[in-house]
Amino acid sequence: MGAPVTAPVTIALVEDDDEARGRLVASIRSDPSLRLTGEYRSGGEALIGLDAGAPDVFLVDLGLPDMHGLDIVRHIAAQHPACEILVVTIFGDEESVMSALEAGAHGYVLKGALEHDIAEDIRHLRSGGSPLSPVIARQVLKRLVPAKPALFGRSILTQRENEILNAIARGFTYAETGDLLHLSVQTVHTHLKNIYKKLAVHSKTEAVFEAERRRLI
Amino acid sequence: MRALLAALLFACAAGAAAAEAERVLSFERAFTPGLWVWGFPGDEAAWAWSPITLPHNWYADPPPASRAWYRMGFTLDYAPIGSHSIYLARLPLADLTVYVNQREIWRMSEQYAKGAALTAVLIPVPNGVLREGGNVIHLLAEGNAHWFHGVPRVYLGDARVLAEWAGMRRLIQGQMIYIVAAAFGAVGLLALWLWLRGGRDAVLFWYAMSGISLFIATALWYLTLWRDDAAGLRQVLVFLRFNGYMMPLLILHLRLAQRRHPWLEGVLWLALAAAVVSIGVRGPWQWLAWSGWGILFAALPAFFIIPLLRAPGLRREPAVLLLLVADVAAALMNLHDWAIRLGWIDFERPYLVYFVAPFVMLAAAVPIIERLMAGVAATRRMNIELERRVDAKARELESGYEKLRRAQRDQALAEERRRIMADMHDGLGARLVSLLSVAQSGRARPEELSEGIAAALDELRLTIDSVQPVEGDVGVVLGNVRHRMRSVFERAGMRFLWNVSTLPRMDDLTPERILAIQRIFLEVFSNALKHSGARSVAVSAARVPGAVQIVIADDGRGFDSLAVRPGNGLANLRLRATQAGGTLIVESNAGKGTRVTLKLPLAEAEPPEPSGRSDEEAPYPIQGMSPEPSRA
Numbered sequence: 041m042g043a044p045v046t047a048p049v050t051i052a053l054v055e056d057d058d059e060a061r062g063r064l065v066a067s068i069r070s071d072p073s074l075r076l077t078g079e080y081r082s083g084g085e086a087l088i089g090l091d092a093g094a095p096d097v098f099l100v101d102l103g104l105p106d107m108h109g110l111d112i113v114r115h116i117a118a119q120h121p122a123c124e125i126l127v128v129t130i131f132g133d134e135e136s137v138m139s140a141l142e143a144g145a146h147g148y149v150l151k152g153a154l155e156h157d158i159a160e161d162i163r164h165l166r167s168g169g170s171p172l173s174p175v176i177a178r179q180v181l182k183r184l185v186p187a188k189p190a191l192f193g194r195s196i197l198t199q200r201e202n203e204i205l206n207a208i209a210r211g212f213t214y215a216e217t218g219d220l221l222h223l224s225v226q227t228v229h230t231h232l233k234n235i236y237k238k239l240a241v242h243s244k245t246e247a248v249f250e251a252e253r254r255r256l257i
Numbered sequence: 258m259r260a261l262l263a264a265l266l267f268a269c270a271a272g273a274a275a276a277e278a279e280r281v282l283s284f285e286r287a288f289t290p291g292l293w294v295w296g297f298p299g300d301e302a303a304w305a306w307s308p309i310t311l312p313h314n315w316y317a318d319p320p321p322a323s324r325a326w327y328r329m330g331f332t333l334d335y336a337p338i339g340s341h342s343i344y345l346a347r348l349p350l351a352d353l354t355v356y357v358n359q360r361e362i363w364r365m366s367e368q369y370a371k372g373a374a375l376t377a378v379l380i381p382v383p384n385g386v387l388r389e390g391g392n393v394i395h396l397l398a399e400g401n402a403h404w405f406h407g408v409p410r411v412y413l414g415d416a417r418v419l420a421e422w423a424g425m426r427r428l429i430q431g432q433m434i435y436i437v438a439a440a441f442g443a444v445g446l447l448a449l450w451l452w453l454r455g456g457r458d459a460v461l462f463w464y465a466m467s468g469i470s471l472f473i474a475t476a477l478w479y480l481t482l483w484r485d486d487a488a489g490l491r492q493v494l495v496f497l498r499f500n501g502y503m504m505p506l507l508i509l510h511l512r513l514a515q516r517r518h519p520w521l522e523g524v525l526w527l528a529l530a531a532a533v534v535s536i537g538v539r540g541p542w543q544w545l546a547w548s549g550w551g552i553l554f555a556a557l558p559a560f561f562i563i564p565l566l567r568a569p570g571l572r573r574e575p576a577v578l579l580l581l582v583a584d585v586a587a588a589l590m591n592l593h594d595w596a597i598r599l600g601w602i603d604f605e606r607p608y609l610v611y612f613v614a615p616f617v618m619l620a621a622a623v624p625i626i627e628r629l630m631a632g633v634a635a636t637r638r639m640n641i642e643l644e645r646r647v648d649a650k651a652r653e654l655e656s657g658y659e660k661l662r663r664a665q666r667d668q669a670l671a672e673e674r675r676r677i678m679a680d681m682h683d684g685l686g687a688r689l690v691s692l693l694s695v696a697q698s699g700r701a702r703p704e705e706l707s708e709g710i711a712a713a714l715d716e717l718r719l720t721i722d723s724v725q726p727v728e729g730d731v732g733v734v735l736g737n738v739r740h741r742m743r744s745v746f747e748r749a750g751m752r753f754l755w756n757v758s759t760l761p762r763m764d765d766l767t768p769e770r771i772l773a774i775q776r777i778f779l780e781v782f783s784n785a786l787k788h789s790g791a792r793s794v795a796v797s798a799a800r801v802p803g804a805v806q807i808v809i810a811d812d813g814r815g816f817d818s819l820a821v822r823p824g825n826g827l828a829n830l831r832l833r834a835t836q837a838g839g840t841l842i843v844e845s846n847a848g849k850g851t852r853v854t855l856k857l858p859l860a861e862a863e864p865p866e867p868s869g870r871s872d873e874e875a876p877y878p879i880q881g882m883s884p885e886p887s888r889a
Contacts, residue, residue: 133721
């Protein structure tokens with residue numbers, strides 16, 4: 041994804057573990073196309089920092105001492121829709137990633153991988169989307185495609201989005217998916233971004249529906 | 258029906274009351290010579306005229322020689338300017354000639370004899386015949402003495418008033434018959450339709466038969482009126498019209514009481530047949546047969562109500578009591594008519610026999626409707642009960658199923674916990690222990706340590722990946738291994754030829770099997786990376802008959818599979834394949850790369866899928882990819 045970057049991308053991060061934060065900071069600083077604008081040790085600090093304005097990318101560790109990382113994700117998604125939110129997770133497991141995506145995150149990066157360059161991941165994500173694992177793609181499909189085809193009303197995903205998720209769930213890379221469906225990689229990325237939006241919106245409607253069902257609203 | 262009768266009687270009374278007001282003369286008495294006079298008895302003094310009361314019933318009081326003259330004198334105290342008529346409430350079957358002031362004004366015509374038999378006669382008096390002062394009417398009645406008739410009361414008066422009387426009488430004793438017959442014919446057809454549609458309730462059937470037979474007999478009778486040669490048939494049809502419908506009604510009584518008396522019913526049908534035959538025979542005893550059968554059939558309902566009254570559940574039913582009233586009333590109405598014919602009652606009174614059928618049939622309709630309604634209510638109750646039971650059963654099943662699922666889930670969880678523990682113990686735990694001892698030895702190089710820790714992390718991730726939801730999709734498992742290892746492959750410059758098609762869902766894809774499949778791939782991939790010097794690996798997964806077949810082929814050095822040394826990992830791979838629930842074939846030739854084929858059998862119940870579907874033409878959404886309906 042060698043898109044030329046003219047202005048440096050501004051990045052902020054919240055991570056309570058000093059060592060992990062140190063490594064993230066070092067990785068970001070080593071890359072001239074990235075510029076660190078804030079580093080926070082707790083959710084409270086991050087929220088205060090965000091009042092002054094949001095960076096292009098915000099890295100959120102999900103396990104914070106004072107609040108759940110998802111609350112920060114929701115806050116940023118609501119207050120700073122232009123800000124790209126990436127969650128930092130050790131395992132990239134379905135539960136944490138799906139809940140992050142549904143809260144409004146745009147992707148996730150793995151921490152603790154050997155010789156893993158977090159800056160590269162960020163560049164990768166900036167150029168179009170998050171690396172969606174097959175498991176996650178499968179879960180997104182499960183959430184957004186109804187069990188039975190709806191008689192009335194449209195399904196949430198377009199056919200093209202469905203095809204893309206389907207290919208990724210079977211292990212195809214974005215490039216291979218693009219080849220398979222005669223699309224450019226950039227188009228695949230665009231579709232994936234739309235899918236994330238739909239996922240977040242869908243989870244909100246579901247929550248409203250659930251609340252209505254329970255007569256809370 | 259009672260209201261109608263009341264209205265009828267009221268109309269007669271009103272007519273009588275109006276007689277004085279409208280200057281209608283009613284002749285209750287006449288004079289008769291007492292012997293047969295040939296020719297017009299003009300000279301009053303020549304005959305010994307004796308008084309006689311009208312109506313004169315010939316059955317009770319036969320005239321001489323079956324012929325009789327009647328003379329009625331009267332005085333008009335006004336000049337008769339408007340038109341006048343003579344009105345007879347019932348036409349005698351005897352021939353009749355009417356004279357006013359010695360002038361013949363009317364003779365019974367053929368048309369009257371056929372079309373208007375037994376109904377009212379209106380005779381216009383020509384202008385100038387009547388005069389102020391003394392007038393005289395002469396009637397000449399001729400014919401056989403008949404138990405039906407004689408000479409009725411004679412009315413003379415304003416033509417308009419008498420036309421109204423005659424119209425009312427013809428409506429009641431004429432048109433009404435056809436209206437009633439048509440109505441009950443329609444009701445009968447409706448009942449027949451209900452019978453055909455519904456549960457073939459015998460009560461409905463007999464009701465239908467009753468209405469339809471009433472209609473048919475009446476219609477046929479009406480048709481015979483216009484045929485001279487059908488007098489005998491007409492008699493039969495009249496009898497059937499008055500009594501035929503009673504047979505099905507009698508059987509209906511039995512069915513309502515939930516009784517069957519085949520022999521009794523047989524006797525009844527035979528009696529009806531005998532009655533019809535005997536009515537058709539003309540002769541001196543015909544009237545006796547007619548009256549005898551008529552009285553029998555008229556009286557029978559009063560007996561057939563008895564089983565209904567004795568039935569325990571029905572005795573106090575208002576509908577049954579109503580039917581009882583109707584049956585008794587029907588018998589009384591018939592009795593009334595026979596009293597007219599026998600001369601016990603003034604035969605100017607209207608016959609009630611026409612109203613027996615509607616009266617009884619209306620009364621019989623009430624229990625039938627009640628029965629239908631009760632049937633509907635019972636069905637509804639049964640439906641509600643059935644629904645309740647189905648609900649209860651469903652809840653029971655649901656709770657049982659829920660328990661079963663909970664137990665299964667608990668068991669699966671326990672097994673999973675045990676497996677993960679064993680896995681952690683053998684894999685991650687062992688690796689960490691050895692790392693610890695290396696670190697404690699103080700001789701460990703940092704690269705060695707970090708490599709070991711990274712390997713431990715990979716092991717942990719592998720274990721976590723094995724419990725990720727894959728919805729029974731082996732493709733997701735393959736893809737996830739590739740995704741996990743992508744940085745390793747990228748660094749090594751390894752290229753993938755990825756050709757995983759949409760695979761059928763495997764519901765029995767347990768985490769244990771997933772882990773085994775992951776391990777097979779890791780092993781095969783790392784072999785390709787480390788030992789064979791391969792530059793590209795082709796991975797394909799597709800459905801073959803009865804199984805999912807996964808093929809991993811590299812373009813590396815390969816080895817001679819015939820000269821394989823033991824302990825090179827092949828045995829390990831086969832063990833994993835067994836754990837994955839499949840079979841493994843490794844083919845390799847020196848210089849031609851290695852090809853590993855893993856076959857995972859599909860469960861029997863898997864429906865056949867159209868084959869030959871490639872990725873390029875795969876329609877979406879694809880089988881095996883649809884999210885499962887919520888189960889857990």
